[in-house]
Amino acid sequence: MSFVPEAGATPAARGLVTRLVKAFRAMPWSVLMAVAVLLTVAFVTIFARFILPFEFDQMDLRARLAPPLPLEGSTWIHPLGTDKLGRDVFSRLLIATQTSMLLALLGTLFGAVLGTVLGFVAAHFGKWVDEAISTLVDFQAAMPWFIIALAVLAFMGNSMIVFLFLMGLYGWERYARITRGLVLAAREEGYARAVHALGGKPATIYLRHVLPNILSPLIVQLTINFPETILFETSLSFLGLGIRPPMTSLGQMLGDGRDYMITAWWLAVVPGTVIFLTTLSMSIFGDWLRTRFDPSLQD
Amino acid sequence: MTLTYLGWKLLRAVVTMWLVVTFVFFILRLTGDPVAQLLPDDVDQVTIDYYRKLWGLDQTIFVQYWNYFLALFQGDFGVSFRDNQDALQLVLARLPKTALLGLTALGFALLFGIPFGVLAALKKNTAFDRFVMGLAVFGFSMPNFFLGILLILGFSLQLRMLPSSGSETWLHMIMPVFTLGTSFGAQVARYTRSSMIDVLNRPYMRTADAKGAETSRRLYLHALPNAAIPVVTIVGLKVGELIGSAVITENVFAWPGIGRLLTSAVAMRDLAVVQCILMMIALTMVLSNLAVDLLYGWMDPRVRVGNREGANR
Amino acid sequence: MSVSLGQQSAANQASESSDPIARVLSVSRSFVYRKATLMRQALSFKAVDTVSLDLQRGETLAVVGESGCGKSTLGRLVAGLMDPSEGRAVFNGTDFASLSHTDWRSSRKRVQVIFQDAAGSLDPRLPVEIQVREPLDLHGVGSPSERSLRAAAMLEAVQLGRHLWAAVPSELSGGQQQRVVIARALILEPDLLICDEPVSALDVSIQAQIIALLMDIRTQMGLTLLFISHDLAVVRQIADRVAVMYLGQIVECGPLDQVFSAPRHPYAKALLSAVPVPDPAAKREKHLLAGDPPSPQTPPSGCRFRTRCLKVQPLCAQREPQLVANGDHEVRCHFSEEPR
Numbered sequence: 001m002s003f004v005p006e007a008g009a010t011p012a013a014r015g016l017v018t019r020l021v022k023a024f025r026a027m028p029w030s031v032l033m034a035v036a037v038l039l040t041v042a043f044v045t046i047f048a049r050f051i052l053p054f055e056f057d058q059m060d061l062r063a064r065l066a067p068p069l070p071l072e073g074s075t076w077i078h079p080l081g082t083d084k085l086g087r088d089v090f091s092r093l094l095i096a097t098q099t100s101m102l103l104a105l106l107g108t109l110f111g112a113v114l115g116t117v118l119g120f121v122a123a124h125f126g127k128w129v130d131e132a133i134s135t136l137v138d139f140q141a142a143m144p145w146f147i148i149a150l151a152v153l154a155f156m157g158n159s160m161i162v163f164l165f166l167m168g169l170y171g172w173e174r175y176a177r178i179t180r181g182l183v184l185a186a187r188e189e190g191y192a193r194a195v196h197a198l199g200g201k202p203a204t205i206y207l208r209h210v211l212p213n214i215l216s217p218l219i220v221q222l223t224i225n226f227p228e229t230i231l232f233e234t235s236l237s238f239l240g241l242g243i244r245p246p247m248t249s250l251g252q253m254l255g256d257g258r259d260y261m262i263t264a265w266w267l268a269v270v271p272g273t274v275i276f277l278t279t280l281s282m283s284i285f286g287d288w289l290r291t292r293f294d295p296s297l298q299d
Numbered sequence: 300m301t302l303t304y305l306g307w308k309l310l311r312a313v314v315t316m317w318l319v320v321t322f323v324f325f326i327l328r329l330t331g332d333p334v335a336q337l338l339p340d341d342v343d344q345v346t347i348d349y350y351r352k353l354w355g356l357d358q359t360i361f362v363q364y365w366n367y368f369l370a371l372f373q374g375d376f377g378v379s380f381r382d383n384q385d386a387l388q389l390v391l392a393r394l395p396k397t398a399l400l401g402l403t404a405l406g407f408a409l410l411f412g413i414p415f416g417v418l419a420a421l422k423k424n425t426a427f428d429r430f431v432m433g434l435a436v437f438g439f440s441m442p443n444f445f446l447g448i449l450l451i452l453g454f455s456l457q458l459r460m461l462p463s464s465g466s467e468t469w470l471h472m473i474m475p476v477f478t479l480g481t482s483f484g485a486q487v488a489r490y491t492r493s494s495m496i497d498v499l500n501r502p503y504m505r506t507a508d509a510k511g512a513e514t515s516r517r518l519y520l521h522a523l524p525n526a527a528i529p530v531v532t533i534v535g536l537k538v539g540e541l542i543g544s545a546v547i548t549e550n551v552f553a554w555p556g557i558g559r560l561l562t563s564a565v566a567m568r569d570l571a572v573v574q575c576i577l578m579m580i581a582l583t584m585v586l587s588n589l590a591v592d593l594l595y596g597w598m599d600p601r602v603r604v605g606n607r608e609g610a611n612r
Numbered sequence: 613m614s615v616s617l618g619q620q621s622a623a624n625q626a627s628e629s630s631d632p633i634a635r636v637l638s639v640s641r642s643f644v645y646r647k648a649t650l651m652r653q654a655l656s657f658k659a660v661d662t663v664s665l666d667l668q669r670g671e672t673l674a675v676v677g678e679s680g681c682g683k684s685t686l687g688r689l690v691a692g693l694m695d696p697s698e699g700r701a702v703f704n705g706t707d708f709a710s711l712s713h714t715d716w717r718s719s720r721k722r723v724q725v726i727f728q729d730a731a732g733s734l735d736p737r738l739p740v741e742i743q744v745r746e747p748l749d750l751h752g753v754g755s756p757s758e759r760s761l762r763a764a765a766m767l768e769a770v771q772l773g774r775h776l777w778a779a780v781p782s783e784l785s786g787g788q789q790q791r792v793v794i795a796r797a798l799i800l801e802p803d804l805l806i807c808d809e810p811v812s813a814l815d816v817s818i819q820a821q822i823i824a825l826l827m828d829i830r831t832q833m834g835l836t837l838l839f840i841s842h843d844l845a846v847v848r849q850i851a852d853r854v855a856v857m858y859l860g861q862i863v864e865c866g867p868l869d870q871v872f873s874a875p876r877h878p879y880a881k882a883l884l885s886a887v888p889v890p891d892p893a894a895k896r897e898k899h900l901l902a903g904d905p906p907s908p909q910t911p912p913s914g915c916r917f918r919t920r921c922l923k924v925q926p927l928c929a930q931r932e933p934q935l936v937a938n939g940d941h942e943v944r945c946h947f948s949e950e951p952r
Contacts (some may be wrong), residue, residue, distance in 0.1 A: 005497060029851065035470050091470050094833070110668045138314075141536070142581075142588060143315070143581060143584060144539030144543040145543075146546070147542060147543060147546070147580050148559075148575075150561060151565070151576075151577045154565040154573045155326045155327060157568070167320070190731075190734075191732065191734055193728065194733035194793075194796075195746070196693075197691070197724070197736075198750055199718065199721065200746075200748045200799075209738075213735070213737055231442050233541075235442070239550060239562050255444075258845050261448065261456060262456060268445075268448050269448075272445035272449070276440065276441055279441075280436065
């Protein structure tokens, strides 16, 4: 455990670019690889529509279950092979990645914003507001959200809106808990009291002073939650309860491919590998961020 | 003080259970007629009337709420679609299989996670440490449904060594246990390592180091229980995750436990079974949290005199 | 600001110039040190116990005492940063308790506070120039360009080198940080400045500079100063009047020279005997304080100082002495008139 914050931790208002370059140079090769994977995934998420060789649901029944490239019988037309309906796996993979990443991103951000706001509200109002929010946090932390999600999908029916709602609520309680604790601590700190004594409104104190000062642990939490949200979506879709045909996501593709493990193993392995590489890269990158920017959370 | 601590914990457990029941009660009523939802379509009018009367659907919502509680307390969760069986009986019949899988996986995770975490901490920053921790990152980043599929591809389809589904023999258990336990074991290893390093960095450990190998070896034995305290907490917090993963693992390997029952019940909207499983899991979570809290209080005497704020940590 | 009640405010306005700028009337402030639960009552103690004090315009009043005697709490009460549990805190004729949130915030333009921990009271992330400017932003004083000009002028006034204006607090020394804090407190041109141990965290040589700066600015701006310190050497330089606190109460209060040359309360005598004297030939009685002050949670009966007093009498345990004024010199001791 290091007690000395590294250079990156000093909040000096130095040029962002020089700091980024410095951070980049200090990366170990594993983190560099992780960043490369994440950048690729981000690129695919943004530009999937433009690099798509086929429409993702375009069928070619004469070329069903074609194998991927190095294998015998593969073609350059379908570099990752085709599925049971002769759809191009590469194209499907691009769209599935886009769907899964956008959902995970939206879900993570929604949960982060909701949790952070509720954390501020709990810390600011205290008393019964705090009690109520803390009880909700305890409840959410006590029950596995995956199970709750399954139950809600059963009760409310399997609709896209319910699914999005469940994604958005995933993990909010962690931000709420962290924010509440940090705000309570920051309020005891001199600078928040000092701005209060200068005549600052609570909103000014929270937004201009407290939030920027507690941002780094929240960002660290974001990097922890993002891969978990990916897994949340892909798990539900894998079970056939999240994204369902005609739409596709990485989990849905994997769940689909499961039925062809004997004849066409790549249908499961290709999307599974993408999920694994993404969550792995995010974990490696998140670990690196954490040790670098948040010495208090360091191993 | 110990009593106050225990009291708070019990209160929290009760409040959590109450919230789960309330949640289910309202969500059932949000989505239509609960009797229609909780009973199969082809059930006869006599049964429907029985449950209408039992739950007093003609009465006010508060009376209904109260009666719902009473029914749950008597173990009456409704009737499943399947052979019109009592939902609770159906779930209880599946419980042993899930318990077997879950506890074995937990044991597997602790058996590997703790020793490797301790060794990594003792050999901090060596190649061994990096290797184990690298493996751990792989382990918990690997989605268990994908791990399960890879195992089936390798050991069942390719090597034909292990059965890919069912639960008849101990051979059937190997892959599900590995699938379920890997991610958990990886996390246990990471927490054990960081907690152990934390303890080793405390001043009294450093002093012992300075005094020589004999003293320090003896103190390492003292460091272990101290390092175990945060690990116990984490294990408690992650039991929920383990249950969620079990649902998926049971699906991948067609393991006839509660998780598989849950997904098929969700797919068929067999709500009596779903609500019964939900309550079971809630109870499991509450009890395991309570157990962890008690264990925690027993291991770390400072907690017992702490206030509620401290105890919540 | 003066949105006070009918008769009172008329009376106040008539004689505002001669009225004290700030006064506390029998204020007490309790703190809970054990929260109430279902089964037990909350326990609290009085950090400040029935203190009355007037601050005249333009004067510098020092509050001295050991740590934990309640002097910081008293400062916060006078500043209106804390609500009294009992009694009233009045500023410019207006009770803080009667102010709305908005009025309270605008009252900050007139009352400012400097805390001991300069580093802690600055936002670790923002350049100091921005922070000095911030009070003007908060109260919407002047146009943005005027605010920057005023911030620059203020930073000049506290003699902070121009090359440091864009730095963040962690890049400054303790003395430089305190200069920034002073600049930020004074940019609104307040009437009253409350300094809570402003220099005790600094090196002695830096202390002298900061004190000189404060005295300089005080004259220039016509400030009223409430100076809270445990350091009597510093107090001697800056104060006009001194109030000595012990366990939440004022035990002696009077003009600086009177209290310093002829302290009458045994506690004040003991405190002052530890201060170095300019004239080493001067003979002085040595009073040493034995032990630590008793816990404010369970103050002694009668006179609170009796457990450490050298001249303790049976009466001291039975009756609590009151503050008795002799001219403008007040003392809280049954035996202050006894020959020494």
